Amino acid sequence: MSVVKIVCCLLLMCHLSEGKRSKGNRAENCITESSDSEALRVKEPYVSSSDFSLFLGDDDTCTLDPLQLHTLTSCGFNSSNPLIIITHGWSVDGIMENWVNMLAQVLKTHLGDINVIITDWMSLACQHYPKAAQSTRTIGKDIAHLLQVLQQEYQYPLRKAHLIGYSLGAHISGFAGSYLEGPEKIGRITGLDPAGPFFEGMSPTDRLSPDDAEFVDAIHTFTRERMGLSVGIKQDVAHYDFYPNGGHFQPGCELTHILKQIAHHGVLDLQQTVKCAHERAVRLFMDSILNKDKQSKGYRCSNSEAFDKGLCLDCRKNRCNTLGYYIKKVRTGTPKRLFLKTGGQMPYKLYHYQFRIQFINQMADIEPSLTIFLTGTKDESGELTFTPESIAGNTSFSFLVALERDLGELMMLRMRWERSDMLKTTWSDMLNIILWGVQEEKPWLSVGRISVKSGETQERTFFCAMANDGQHIEKSQDKDFVRCQEQTPKLHRRKHN
Numbered sequence: 001m002s003v004v005k006i007v008c009c010l011l012l013m014c015h016l017s018e019g020k021r022s023k024g025n026r027a028e029n030c031i032t033e034s035s036d037s038e039a040l041r042v043k044e045p046y047v048s049s050s051d052f053s054l055f056l057g058d059d060d061t062c063t064l065d066p067l068q069l070h071t072l073t074s075c076g077f078n079s080s081n082p083l084i085i086i087t088h089g090w091s092v093d094g095i096m097e098n099w100v101n102m103l104a105q106v107l108k109t110h111l112g113d114i115n116v117i118i119t120d121w122m123s124l125a126c127q128h129y130p131k132a133a134q135s136t137r138t139i140g141k142d143i144a145h146l147l148q149v150l151q152q153e154y155q156y157p158l159r160k161a162h163l164i165g166y167s168l169g170a171h172i173s174g175f176a177g178s179y180l181e182g183p184e185k186i187g188r189i190t191g192l193d194p195a196g197p198f199f200e201g202m203s204p205t206d207r208l209s210p211d212d213a214e215f216v217d218a219i220h221t222f223t224r225e226r227m228g229l230s231v232g233i234k235q236d237v238a239h240y241d242f243y244p245n246g247g248h249f250q251p252g253c254e255l256t257h258i259l260k261q262i263a264h265h266g267v268l269d270l271q272q273t274v275k276c277a278h279e280r281a282v283r284l285f286m287d288s289i290l291n292k293d294k295q296s297k298g299y300r301c302s303n304s305e306a307f308d309k310g311l312c313l314d315c316r317k318n319r320c321n322t323l324g325y326y327i328k329k330v331r332t333g334t335p336k337r338l339f340l341k342t343g344g345q346m347p348y349k350l351y352h353y354q355f356r357i358q359f360i361n362q363m364a365d366i367e368p369s370l371t372i373f374l375t376g377t378k379d380e381s382g383e384l385t386f387t388p389e390s391i392a393g394n395t396s397f398s399f400l401v402a403l404e405r406d407l408g409e410l411m412m413l414r415m416r417w418e419r420s421d422m423l424k425t426t427w428s429d430m431l432n433i434i435l436w437g438v439q440e441e442k443p444w445l446s447v448g449r450i451s452v453k454s455g456e457t458q459e460r461t462f463f464c465a466m467a468n469d470g471q472h473i474e475k476s477q478d479k480d481f482v483r484c485q486e487q488t489p490k491l492h493r494r495k496h497n
Contacts (some may be wrong), residue, residue, distance in 0.1 A: 007425050011478070014190060016096075018394075020412070021225075022339040030091075030093070030122065030123060030126035030127075031184075034071075037121030041172055043044070045267065048066065048142045048145065048146075049117050049121060049123065049124055049135070049138050049139060049142055050120060050121040050139050050142040050143070051119075051120040051121075052064040052065075052066070052117055052118070052119060052120070052146060053117065053118050053136065054072075054075040054076065054077055054115065054116070054117055054392075055101070055105075055107070055108060055117070056076065056484040057102040057108055058105065059101060059258055060076035061118065062074070062076065063075075064077070064117065064146075065397075065403065066145060066149045068145045069149075069153055069192035070153060070241070072150075072153075072154075076378040077115055078113070078115060079150070079154040079155075079156050079330065080113075080160075081113045081114050081115050082111075082114050082160045082161075082162065083114070083115045083116075083117065083150075083156070083158075083160055083161045084107055084114060084115070084116050084117070084162045084163075084164060085105060085116075085117045085118075085119060085143060085146075085161065085162070085163045085164070085173075086100060086103060086116065086117070086118050086119065086164050086165075086169075087121070087143070087163065087164070087165040087166070087169035087319070087358050088100055088119070088121075088122075088125065088137070088166055088169050088174050089125070089165075089166045089167025089168040089169045089170075089195065090121075090126075090127045090129055090132045090133075090167060090168050091122060091125045091132075092126065092196070092200065092405045093126060093210055094108045094123075094125070094126035095122070095444045096120065096121045096141075096357065099166075099279060099282050099283075100118060101118075102286065103164070103282060103285070103286055104116045104118060105140065106286050106289050106290060109293075110141070110289050110290070110452065111189075112287070114140040115270060116280075117146075117332065117462040118141065119143060119169070119172075121135070121139045121142070121143075123170075123246040124138070124139065124170065125168070125182070125350065132168060132170060133195070133198040133199070134198075136142075136168055136171050136172045136175060137175050139172045139175075140171075140172045140173070140175025140179060141175070141176070141179050142174040142176075143172065143173070143176035144175075144176045144177075144179035144180050144196030147161060147176070147180060147186070152203065153477050157184070157188075157281065158180065158184045158185060158186050158187065159184065159185070159187040159214060160187055161188075162185055162187055162188040162190070163176060163186060163188070163189045163190070163193065163213070164185075164189075164190045164192065164279070164285070165189070165190070165191055165194075165208075166192040166193065166279075166282055167192070167193060167194065167195045167230065167232075168191060168194075168195045168210050169192075170189075170190075170191030170192060170194035170218065170237075171190065171191075171194060171195060171199055171208050171255075172358050172391065173189045173190075173212070174189060174191070174207060174208030174209060174212040174216075174237075175212075176212075177189055177211075177212030177213045178205065178211070178212050183476040185212075185213050185214045186212070186214065187213065187214050187215065187307075187441050188213055188214065188215045188216070188217070189208065189212055189213040189216045189217075189287065190216075190217050190218070190219075191208050191216070191217070191218035191219070191237060191238060192218075192219055192229040192276050192281035192285060193219060193220055193221045193222055193230065193232040193280070193281035193282075194207070194218055194220075194232065194233045194237055195231070195233060195278075196223070196229070196230040196231055196232050196233040196234065197229060197230075197231075197234055200234060201231050201235065207233070208236060208237045208238070209237060209238075209463060210237075210238055210335060211240050212251050214329075214331070215218050215239055215256065215329040215331060216238040216239050216240075217237040217238050217239065217240045217241075217242070217322065217327050218237050218239070218240075218241045218242065219242045219244065219284055219285065219286070219324075220233070220234070220241060220242065220243050220244075220247035220281070220398070221244055221245075221250055221277055221278065221279075222246040222247075222248075222249065222250070222277035222281075223243075223248055224249050225279075227290060230276060231278050232247070233275075233280075234247070236335035237335065239330075239331055239332060239335060239346040240298075240321055240327065240335075240336050240338060241335060241337050241338065242323045242338050242339075242438070243297045243304065243337060243338065243339050243340075244280070244284060244298075244303030244309075244323070244339075244340055244342045244348075245295075245340075245341060245342060246308075246339065246340070247304070247339075248304070250276065250277040250279050250342070251342065251343060251344035251345070252276065252344030252345060253276035253277040253280065253344075261310050264362070268300070283346065283348070284296070284323060284324060284348055285324050285325065285349050286346075287324065287347055287349075288322070288323060288324020288325045288326060289324070289325050289326075290346070290347075291346070291347040291455055293348070294327070294347045294349040295322045295323070295324070295326060295349065296322070296323045296324065296340055296342060296348060296349045296350075297320055297321070297323065297340060297352075297455065298317065298320060298321055298322075298323050298339060298340040298455060299312050299313050299314065299315070299320045299338055299339060299352070299455060300312060300314070300318075300319040300320065300336050300337065300338050300339075301337065301338070301339045302337070303337075304339055307339040307400065308399075308400055309394070309398055309399060309400065310329070310354040310355060310398040310399045310400040311398060312339065313352060313400070313453055314458075315353040315455075315458050318332060318336070319336075319454070320338065321336075321338060323338075323340065332351040340352070340458050341402035342405060343417070350402040350403060350404060350457055351402065351405065351406050351454070351455070352400060352401075352402055352451075352454070352455030352456065353374070353400070353402075353403065353405045353452055353453065353454055354399075354400055354451075354453040354455065355386075355398060355399050355400075355401060355450070355451075355452055355453070356396055356397070356398045356450070356451045356453075357371070357388075357394075357396065357397050357398075357447065357448075357450050358394075358396050358447070358449050358450070359388075359391050359394070359395050359396070359446065359447060359448065360394055360446040360447070360448045361473065362386070366391055366445075367368065367387060367388065367389065367391070368387070368391065368417050368418075368445060369385065369386075369387045369417070369418040370386055370387070370388070370400075370415060370416065370417055370418065371384065371385045371416045371418055372384040372385075372386070372413060372415055372416075373409070373412070373413070373414040373415075373416075374410060374413055374415075374452065375410070375411050375412045376406075376407030376408040376409055376410045376411060377403045377407075377408035377409045377411060378405070378406055378407055378408030379406065379407050379408065380482075381401070381403055381405075381407060382406070384401055385395065385418070387398065388401055391445070395433055406456070409459075409461075409490060410428075410452055410454075410463075410483075411423065411475065411478065411483065412460075412463075412482055412483075413452070413463045413480075414479070414481070415447065415450075415473060415478070415479045415481065416471055416476075416477070416478045416479070417445060417474065417475045417476065417477060418476075419475050419476045444472050444473065444474045445472070445473045445474075446471045446472055447465065447471055447473055447479065447481075448471065449461040449462055449463065449464055449484065450462070450464075450481055451463070461483060462483065462484040463481035463482060463483060463484065464481060464482065464483075464484040464485075465479060465481055466480055466481070466482055
């Protein structure tokens, strides 16, 4: 147990750090805390503390200087094309992380004619975290100044700019938007797991907020607290805030997986491994571009607990949206929290199904262990095991299932009441015979109509027990349900894209 506690402490120390790097070293890139030049540069509003480079493809970049306009022309900046600015987060060693170039390459390769600029603020990002967090306004001002130059010299419209920031970079992007004066705003800001410490609970002017751009979206992937600290911010910061898998933690990032990675690759791989959940937001965003045919969809819900119960799978009135680059940019008065399930590796998309089972005239209070098999025109679900809360009287039970495969049009459902409590039941039967000389009637369930709704298609299918089979189901018995005969198009939800 003590080993686990030590590992958890190491996780906490490393979660906010950047992982595997591509080039550079701390001695060259990182200004020490006592540096006089840092304080001077922060105070100078138009002497940039950041380095900007135009991404040309592969590992090729061209350094930009907003004060030297010829660098924009010579590097190949095209004012006719959209602009995306990528901003990294906090760093421990002052070395740029691999995902920055990976994301830039994905954008250039799959989006065609586009300007991709990388913000390098390593000189301040590699300070102690509180110092780096304090510097986010300075870097935001640097980006705002770059955009102002593009406005003035190229008449570049801000609505064509899209800022993508990871961790502290998300708040930097927000500050950049807030520093721009005038009626026109940045077109879009995407926050990839915006940092939590020093920003959680702050006012909208002190963090990323919906006011910073025409449209703001955020993906929260690591909001689980450790010792009172959440790496990613938990509160709403955008028009649409996505919380994959509740936003707490991510599949494939569990402690057991981390320990296996350390066993195979050594402690040196710890830093890359432990930040798995925090960086998952970046991976999900890239996945939305790389696997355009498998877009993940989030659904508006009050919290992850209600979502897991299958209470929120509706797309009416903008209650659902697409996670990632191809999100529908619909501005609303109040922020929307959207939840979804994802897999542990790319492509991350899972297919959501909402089950509602009606139990009728249940006299005894029971908690059955049930297994469902769902069959569609494209595939089968395999075993789906669940245990409803105490069932008595007439009641309905709902839950959510996320599958890796699209089942197509749903055709049949099979339910089985597992004998997981067989020993307990056998002893109860024997006791009744010994004491009263009689055996109790076998427990049974009476199942009414079952509805299954697909989140992706918004189609709801109703299943009824086969007419010659009855509604009763006993332990160890399979019961088949087919599409109800009275099912009409009116019972289906309209399909939403």
